[in-house]
Amino acid sequence: MLAIAVGRRALSVSERNVAALKSAYWLVLLSGFLEPLLYLLSIGIGVGALVGDLTLPGGEVVAYAAFVAPAMLASSAMSGALSETTFNFFGKMKYMKLYDGVLATPVQPFEIALGELAWAMVRGSLYSAAFLVVMVTMDLTTGLRALAAFPATVLTGFAFGALGMTLSTFMRGWQDFDVVGSAQFALFLFSGTFVPAESYPAVLRWVVELSPLYRAVDLIRGITTGTSGGHPWLDLAYLVAVLALGLWVAARRMGKLLAK
Amino acid sequence: MSDPGARVRGVATEPLIHARGLVKRFGSFTAVDGIDVDVQPGEAFGFLGPNGAGKSSTMRMVGCVSPPTGGTLRILGMDPRRDGPAIRGRLGVCPQLDNLDPELTVRENLTTYARYFGIPRKVARQRADELLDFVQLTERAGSKVEPLSGGMKRRLTIARALVNEPEIVLLDEPTTGLDPQARHLVWERLFRLKQQGVTLVLTTHYMDEAEQLCDRLVVMDAGKIVAEGSPRELIERYSTREVVELRFTAESQEGFADKLAGIGERVEVLPDRILLYVEDGDAALAAVHERALTPASVLERRSSLEDVFLHLTGRTLVD
Amino acid sequence: MAAVFEFYLVSYRRVWRGSAMSSFVLPLLTMLGFGLGVGAYVEGGVDGAPYLDWMVPGLIASTALQVAVFESTWPVLSSFNWVRTYEGQAATPVRLDDILGGNLLFVMFRALTSIVAFLLVALAFGVLHSPWALATLPIGALLAFAVAAPTFAYSSSVTSDSFLALLFRFVVIPMSLFAGVFFPVESLPVGLRWLAYASPLWHGVDLSRAATLGVAPEWSVAGHLAYLSVWAVGGYLLARRQFAKRLVV
Numbered sequence: 147m148l149a150i151a152v153g154r155r156a157l158s159v160s161e162r163n164v165a166a167l168k169s170a171y172w173l174v175l176l177s178g179f180l181e182p183l184l185y186l187l188s189i190g191i192g193v194g195a196l197v198g199d200l201t202l203p204g205g206e207v208v209a210y211a212a213f214v215a216p217a218m219l220a221s222s223a224m225s226g227a228l229s230e231t232t233f234n235f236f237g238k239m240k241y242m243k244l245y246d247g248v249l250a251t252p253v254q255p256f257e258i259a260l261g262e263l264a265w266a267m268v269r270g271s272l273y274s275a276a277f278l279v280v281m282v283t284m285d286l287t288t289g290l291r292a293l294a295a296f297p298a299t300v301l302t303g304f305a306f307g308a309l310g311m312t313l314s315t316f317m318r319g320w321q322d323f324d325v326v327g328s329a330q331f332a333l334f335l336f337s338g339t340f341v342p343a344e345s346y347p348a349v350l351r352w353v354v355e356l357s358p359l360y361r362a363v364d365l366i367r368g369i370t371t372g373t374s375g376g377h378p379w380l381d382l383a384y385l386v387a388v389l390a391l392g393l394w395v396a397a398r399r400m401g402k403l404l405a406k
Numbered sequence: 407m408s409d410p411g412a413r414v415r416g417v418a419t420e421p422l423i424h425a426r427g428l429v430k431r432f433g434s435f436t437a438v439d440g441i442d443v444d445v446q447p448g449e450a451f452g453f454l455g456p457n458g459a460g461k462s463s464t465m466r467m468v469g470c471v472s473p474p475t476g477g478t479l480r481i482l483g484m485d486p487r488r489d490g491p492a493i494r495g496r497l498g499v500c501p502q503l504d505n506l507d508p509e510l511t512v513r514e515n516l517t518t519y520a521r522y523f524g525i526p527r528k529v530a531r532q533r534a535d536e537l538l539d540f541v542q543l544t545e546r547a548g549s550k551v552e553p554l555s556g557g558m559k560r561r562l563t564i565a566r567a568l569v570n571e572p573e574i575v576l577l578d579e580p581t582t583g584l585d586p587q588a589r590h591l592v593w594e595r596l597f598r599l600k601q602q603g604v605t606l607v608l609t610t611h612y613m614d615e616a617e618q619l620c621d622r623l624v625v626m627d628a629g630k631i632v633a634e635g636s637p638r639e640l641i642e643r644y645s646t647r648e649v650v651e652l653r654f655t656a657e658s659q660e661g662f663a664d665k666l667a668g669i670g671e672r673v674e675v676l677p678d679r680i681l682l683y684v685e686d687g688d689a690a691l692a693a694v695h696e697r698a699l700t701p702a703s704v705l706e707r708r709s710s711l712e713d714v715f716l717h718l719t720g721r722t723l724v725d
Numbered sequence: 726m727a728a729v730f731e732f733y734l735v736s737y738r739r740v741w742r743g744s745a746m747s748s749f750v751l752p753l754l755t756m757l758g759f760g761l762g763v764g765a766y767v768e769g770g771v772d773g774a775p776y777l778d779w780m781v782p783g784l785i786a787s788t789a790l791q792v793a794v795f796e797s798t799w800p801v802l803s804s805f806n807w808v809r810t811y812e813g814q815a816a817t818p819v820r821l822d823d824i825l826g827g828n829l830l831f832v833m834f835r836a837l838t839s840i841v842a843f844l845l846v847a848l849a850f851g852v853l854h855s856p857w858a859l860a861t862l863p864i865g866a867l868l869a870f871a872v873a874a875p876t877f878a879y880s881s882s883v884t885s886d887s888f889l890a891l892l893f894r895f896v897v898i899p900m901s902l903f904a905g906v907f908f909p910v911e912s913l914p915v916g917l918r919w920l921a922y923a924s925p926l927w928h929g930v931d932l933s934r935a936a937t938l939g940v941a942p943e944w945s946v947a948g949h950l951a952y953l954s955v956w957a958v959g960g961y962l963l964a965r966r967q968f969a970k971r972l973v974v
Contacts (some may be wrong), residue, residue: 172889174887174890174891176893177890177891177894177895180894180895181894181898184899184902185902187902187903187904188903188908189902189907192903192907192908192913193767193907193908195778195908195912196771196908197763197766197767198768200766209804210766232795244845299751309817314964328750328751331751331754332754332758335754335755335757335758335759336754336758340758340759340762340763341762341763341765341766345762345765346762
């Protein structure tokens with residue numbers, strides 16, 4: 147009974163976001179899909195022509211585009227989840243004061259967190275699915291592998307969504323988003339995205355191993371290219387842990403921030 | 407908004423809101439300092455007080471969004487700490503600052519809000535239309551919130567607070583910042599709700615608003631309740647029937663205070679005028695003329711809640 | 726005009742730390758993470774130059790572009806609609822050309838500071854092959870003006886800031902990805918290649934690359950300069966018309 151009530155109330159929060167979908171917003175949504183695709187074409191194909199094939203540490207040889215594509219997929223899952231749970235979430239909480247209104251109803255703080263996260267995931271999953279279709283048509287992976295990679299992208303989105311919400315509850319103002327944006331860009335550059343992590347200098351290499359984006363890239367790349375060099379179980383465990391911890395901290399912090 | 411009589415009869419035994427020794431502290435600052443309040447079904451109850459008196463903190467506790475630091479609080483017979491969602495499901499809240507959703511239309515603001523209460527979509531749409539009609543916003547149903555005037559936004563917030571057909575409506579300064587026309591429209595709508603048997607709890611620092619709407623009110627100052635009663639009772643207890651305002655042309659009004667001593671119950675000297683609190687204004691004025699005093703201007707009026715308010719909470723600014 | 730420029734400098738003193746991050750640290754990270762990392766896998770380099778050395782001048786031009794466009798979007802919209810800076814300036818003896826010119830001068834200043842910082846790092850990495858590298862400064866300033874002026878016109882005509890986000894996503898990002906910064910435009914399909922040639926960024930990239938590598942550009946220098954000037958003058962006229970419409974009423 148309780149779980150049903152919680153789920154119902156969380157869903158009513160996601161429902162609000164569906165109602166807010168307006169014509170101009172569709173363009174923004176579309177551009178969210180376009181961006182990783184543009185990167186894939188520019189870096190994967192354009193720069194790929196300069197790089198040629200890549201020999202992975204495991205000895206397998208893959209086309210550069212096939213190497214970069216799963217990384218673009220993982221980072222777009224990351225940035226989609228982060229933009230919805232940091233920028234938009236913060237705006238609704240601090241600027242529009244939406245949640246002050248919601249909290250006057252039976253909906254509780256952790257149900258808001260759950261509802262917002264669910265929405266971010268629906269949006270992110272649509273992007274991922276579309277990108278996987280593109281990868282299959284460009285012959286960068288097979289249909290079956292794409293199907294297997296889909297849940298991994300959803301998990302990636304969830305983990306970063308929970309992380310983003312936690313970050314939002316610590317933000318003091320918009321200027322803090324510059325820091326988040328920069329950190330996100332640094333992750334994007336250094337998470338084994340464009341070159342194998344093995345080619346980094348030793349110190350950087352170990353930092354990279356800890357990056358949640360690297361774990362996601364490792365997991366998804368292993369699936370879409372069918373190479374065996376990664377540590378899929380470690381990746382899975384790490385992302386699930388980030389998700390659980392993020393949700394727990396975010397719900398606690400929101401309760402504290404909003405119920406003063 | 408169902409049959410008003412039933413509601414009044416049904417729960418006559420227990421007050422809808424019951425607080426004893428209610429305390430709210432933020433760190434070392436005590437916003438609400440041990441207040442006792444009972445609100446009966448069907449009444450319109452007001453919290454009066456200057457800014458910072460603790461009205462809004464009290465409202466947030468009653469609205470179950472702010473846990474009390476101490477004391478007893480029961481709302482609709484339930485404990486806010488345990489039954490928050492259940493209580494909030496039966497309350498309507500109109501906060502001090504409108505927090506409408508700028509990304510939604512006027513009508514969507516009502517329908518999405520209804521969903522937070524678990525109201526089915528079809529019912530939500532129907533109720534939204536009824537409420538838009540009630541607050542005279544039907545013509546703006548498809549408009550965004552931003553271009554609405556302050557009065558329209560306020561009415562929409564009030565409509566939103568009614569979407570779950572609440573038993574108690576909490577209104578935090580419902581007409582602050584509105585122009586006179588808009589204020590009167592809001593008052594008129596709130597009066598209709600009251601007639602329908604909805605219990606209203608409101609805060610205000612406008613005396614005319616309290617006199618218009620409240621059956622009973624408490625005056626708060628520095629977190630404490632300093633007076634309680636109906637507007638009429640408070641005026642009788644803390645002021646005289648009439649007030650005479652005298653203005654003298656001299657540099658300072660001070661010198662005239664002694665000459666006026668003994669007329670009426672109390673003489674109050676302000677920088678620009680002197681107030682005489684009296685039972686009979688005409689008689690008092692005659693007494694003034696008898697003493698050969700000729701004020702530059704004279705205003706005779708009935709005592710208002712404002713006199714009570716200023717008497718109880720002082721004239722000094724509390725910002 | 727000097728007074729308006731000075732106003733922006735004074736305001737900038739308060740926020741420069743945050744913008745230094747986005748206008749300098751991020752391009753630097755791109756250079757290290759992408760140029761150095763991927764460069765190791767590009768055998769033989771591009772057109773005879775190592776990949777990193779080939780890419781850095783492109784990144785310099787692209788940074789100038791991004792800084793310039795950023796400074797002509799949200800700040801301009803905000804000066805019209807939110808903070809109403811222009812309205813305040815228009816109420817003084819300052820003329821329309823001063824308001825616009827002073828603001829554009831500041832945009833060029835911002836682009837130049839990013840380029841200077843970038844050049845110093847590039848020098849340390851030994852990727853500058855010629856003293857002509859200093860020419861990236863005037864090139865960057867011209868490029869900044871050429872994109873900032875039309876962006877001023879755009880930002881002063883849109884109604885909401887979502888349109889600014891769209892400009893970045895549909896124009897600025899595609900331009901920085903396909904206008905010859907990361908790979909030669911010759912490898913693009915013909916239609917797209919002409920789109921790249923039409924973008925002001927490619928002209929800035931080609932000039933900067935010729936300057937830092939000390940080689941002749943693919944196109945004539947005069948042609949590049951003329952093309953960028955057309956954008957600058959045309960953009961300025963459009964922006965001026967739009968500003969007049971909003972301020973002289």
